[in-house]
Amino acid sequence: MAKSRVQFICQNCGSVHQRWAGKCDACGEWNTLVEEGTAGGIGSGPANTRNARKGRAVVLTSLAGDIEDAPRIVSGIGELDRATGGGFVRGSALLVGGDPGIGKSTLLTQAAAALASKGHRIVYVSGEEAVAQIRLRAQRLGVASTPVELAAETNVEDILATLADGRRPDLVILDSIQTLWTDLADSAPGTVTQVRAAAQAMIRYAKSTGAAIVLVGHVTKEGQIAGPRVVEHMVDGVLYFEGEGNHHFRILRTVKNRFGPTDEIGVFEMSDKGLREVSNPSELFLGERHAKSPGAAVFAGMEGTRPVLVEIQALVAPSSLGTPRRAVVGWDGARLSMVLAVLEAHCGVRFGQHDVYLNVAGGYRISEPAADLAVAAALVSSLTGLALPADCVYFGEISLSGAVRPVAHAQQRLKEAEKLGFGSAVLPLGSEEVAGGIGAGAFQPTELADLVARIAG
Numbered sequence: 001m002a003k004s005r006v007q008f009i010c011q012n013c014g015s016v017h018q019r020w021a022g023k024c025d026a027c028g029e030w031n032t033l034v035e036e037g038t039a040g041g042i043g044s045g046p047a048n049t050r051n052a053r054k055g056r057a058v059v060l061t062s063l064a065g066d067i068e069d070a071p072r073i074v075s076g077i078g079e080l081d082r083a084t085g086g087g088f089v090r091g092s093a094l095l096v097g098g099d100p101g102i103g104k105s106t107l108l109t110q111a112a113a114a115l116a117s118k119g120h121r122i123v124y125v126s127g128e129e130a131v132a133q134i135r136l137r138a139q140r141l142g143v144a145s146t147p148v149e150l151a152a153e154t155n156v157e158d159i160l161a162t163l164a165d166g167r168r169p170d171l172v173i174l175d176s177i178q179t180l181w182t183d184l185a186d187s188a189p190g191t192v193t194q195v196r197a198a199a200q201a202m203i204r205y206a207k208s209t210g211a212a213i214v215l216v217g218h219v220t221k222e223g224q225i226a227g228p229r230v231v232e233h234m235v236d237g238v239l240y241f242e243g244e245g246n247h248h249f250r251i252l253r254t255v256k257n258r259f260g261p262t263d264e265i266g267v268f269e270m271s272d273k274g275l276r277e278v279s280n281p282s283e284l285f286l287g288e289r290h291a292k293s294p295g296a297a298v299f300a301g302m303e304g305t306r307p308v309l310v311e312i313q314a315l316v317a318p319s320s321l322g323t324p325r326r327a328v329v330g331w332d333g334a335r336l337s338m339v340l341a342v343l344e345a346h347c348g349v350r351f352g353q354h355d356v357y358l359n360v361a362g363g364y365r366i367s368e369p370a371a372d373l374a375v376a377a378a379l380v381s382s383l384t385g386l387a388l389p390a391d392c393v394y395f396g397e398i399s400l401s402g403a404v405r406p407v408a409h410a411q412q413r414l415k416e417a418e419k420l421g422f423g424s425a426v427l428p429l430g431s432e433e434v435a436g437g438i439g440a441g442a443f444q445p446t447e448l449a450d451l452v453a454r455i456a457g
């Protein structure tokens, strides 16, 4: 039997230290090392005490025809099914992360209700709320009459015993992973050791019974799932539920998916009756647009397979500071610096004496380099005080040499813009065939300087 020993585990990144320290060497966080015993914990089990069992490897091709596709449980909530890649996969584990209060429990209650009313056995295990509280929420969501099974438990062994009772569940929701604890590990609930051991036990349950499980995890304010982050590699899929405090919409973003694409998002709006699907996000993000103000440019972006139009707002104002301010919300700060540098170096536009603020409307976050061109247009428009045409969309990547580079899905972006009433576009030359529609009359610069000349007249 392995010796019972004390070790210190970073609650932020999960790295193991033999000695306590104020700062974790691995991730650089302060005050995150917590003493956790290893006795009976994972990885400390008795070695060589069991006879090895001979396994059998199967030839991949002999499996052909056996499995068509991952068997899925479709919730019918379109935006959720889109993010999971077509529904929950049987026998798999999904981690849903997000800030406390963002709406994870609400979303999963709605999903549970939708599935239960289709005849699936759904068990909702809550370690945070009493059954009465969950019921209250369900009532508010108008789903209190669906046959979802509720359990307020936190011990993994108890949960497994509860689940073994009756028909095999199709989906088990564990809200949240931070409240779970197993007898196998002797640390406090919420510590890395417990989270990992509890998740492992539940994942094993999923694989052996074919039930889909959803682990809910809270994210810390730094944007990382403390604790639950260590289970990211163990689960089959990771979804993050995001949103801005002052906005009602929420985005369910796929970060990892062993059974589907990882660049999909589901868009929801939080109302007093729960989450409402938003099947056309562009309308939402462009909703509060005031036409014809300098510094605003509409970017035709893509989220996975879906085009999303969003307004980019720039404010360029004379600075009184020695080092002018650069502030970005919803985009990458380094990317902004790059676009500013290219504008200065290749287009003769000077920002050295100006503060630059960039904001993506509606609290939306862009990760695509294709936004470069829209950002550059917004910056030049704000600096010159000349408004851009209100019915124009922009997309294209800018290289350090000042060239405008083609991006994928040009046709789809243009189609979406057309659908929403836009009449013109600025996109890179050399994009895939964009004939017809607004693509026909589009302005297609090869150099950023051409666009700047056009805006500045």
Ligand code: TYD
Pocket (backbone or CB within 6 Å): 098, 099, 100, 101, 102, 103, 104, 105, 106, 107, 137, 140, 141, 270, 271, 272, 273, 274, 275
């Ligand atoms: P919740 O799902 O409990 O968040 P999480 O599980 O991620 O911590 O959501 C809580 C927030 O959502 C709370 O601030 C109230 C709000 N809310 C609504 O606005 N409408 C609703 O119908 C519900 C159920 C919650």
Ligand code: MG
Pocket (backbone or CB within 6 Å): 101, 104, 105, 106, 128, 175
């Ligand atoms: Mg909750």
